[in-house]
Amino acid sequence: MTLIVCESLVRIYQTGPVEVQALQGLDLVVEKGEMVAVVGASGSGKSTLLSILAGVDAPTAGRAQVEQWDLLGMSRADRVRYRRHTVGFVRQQTASNLIPYLTARQMVDLPMTAARTPAGVRKQRSGELLEALGVAAFADRKPGQLSGGQQMRVAIAVALANQPHVLLADEPTGELDTATSAEVFGALRDVNRDLGVTVVVVTHDPAVSGQVERTVAIRDGRTSSEVLRRTATADDGNTHVIAEEYAVMDRAGRIQVPRDYREALALTRRVRLALEPDHITIRPDA
Numbered sequence: 179m180t181l182i183v184c185e186s187l188v189r190i191y192q193t194g195p196v197e198v199q200a201l202q203g204l205d206l207v208v209e210k211g212e213m214v215a216v217v218g219a220s221g222s223g224k225s226t227l228l229s230i231l232a233g234v235d236a237p238t239a240g241r242a243q244v245e246q247w248d249l250l251g252m253s254r255a256d257r258v259r260y261r262r263h264t265v266g267f268v269r270q271q272t273a274s275n276l277i278p279y280l281t282a283r284q285m286v287d288l289p290m291t292a293a294r295t296p297a298g299v300r301k302q303r304s305g306e307l308l309e310a311l312g313v314a315a316f317a318d319r320k321p322g323q324l325s326g327g328q329q330m331r332v333a334i335a336v337a338l339a340n341q342p343h344v345l346l347a348d349e350p351t352g353e354l355d356t357a358t359s360a361e362v363f364g365a366l367r368d369v370n371r372d373l374g375v376t377v378v379v380v381t382h383d384p385a386v387s388g389q390v391e392r393t394v395a396i397r398d399g400r401t402s403s404e405v406l407r408r409t410a411t412a413d414d415g416n417t418h419v420i421a422e423e424y425a426v427m428d429r430a431g432r433i434q435v436p437r438d439y440r441e442a443l444a445l446t447r448r449v450r451l452a453l454e455p456d457h458i459t460i461r462p463d464a
């Protein structure tokens with residue numbers, strides 16, 4: 179069951195005469211129930227991708243679909259509905275997710291009030307969510323009375339208030355120390371596993387991306403490679419994690435050969451391709 183499809187996604191920002199191509203034909207498919215980490219250097223387009231998926235920003239060209247929603251051709255009313263019910267979004271700066279004068283419970287309540295959820299349901303659900311994220315004890319505290327990790331967990335609870343099918347998190351552990359970051363990441367995994375929410379998380383943190391089954395790397399506004407991890411059991415009964423890196427091929431059949439491979443064999447403009455029974459070889463031109 180495919181939940182998110184991005185095909186040849188392009189986002190161009192125009193500031194005066196300057197044009198920045200933040201996304202340059204990005205391809206991404208996410209299945210329902212997956213937890214995917216998106217990694218890439220600063221400026222590679224990760225936040226742009228997440229803002230588009232969150233319905234906050236609109237793509238310039240290409241295709242972006244989440245469930246039945248076409249993110250390029252959505253009306254304003256549909257966009258509001260989409261943002262309210264289909265996706266939950268946790269922004270990069272912890273503080274920007276929270277309202278300083280409201281308590282944790284009031285903040286989780288707010289999106290449900292906007293969606294006209296009956297008071298009884300709101301009360302029960304905010305209690306359950308704060309409990310699920312391990313912050314029930316701080317329900318009556320305001321953001322200033324919470325640690326960074328607790329604030330982030332409250333922000334996740336707020337994002338989940340209207341029971342979205344997708345949770346998008348932009349660098350949720352970026353401002354946290356290692357131990358707190360592991361805790362917050364654990365909370366995201368619980369949300370994915372226990373509530374069945376599909377999670378897409380942008381991160382710089384290799385420790386974070388090392389803990390998900392699938393990591394997608396973005397380079398220059400395109401998906402460049404993916405790492406899939408699975409747990410295998412050896413003959414001695416011990417389990418270990420096997421990580422395999424894949425290149426991503428777009429619809430036109432283009433793949434990017436990693437720089438170290440190109441340099442090792444001095445591959446430049448032209449290469450020889452040969453189809454073998456079960457693989458393809460790439461050789462230097464000479």
Ligand SMILES: Nc1ncnc2c1ncn2[C@@H]1O[C@H](COP(=O)(O)OP(=O)(O)OP(=O)(O)O)[C@@H](O)[C@H]1O
Pocket residue numbers: 191192193198199200218219220221222223224225226227
């Ligand atoms: N609103 C905007 N106006 C103009 N240019 C923008 C805007 N938002 C992003 N960009 C540019 O688009 C490119 C991609 O930015 P983006 O924030 O998506 O990258 P990122 O991978 O999330 O980076 P970081 O890890 O530093 O947050 C950058 O060159 C950035 O300067």
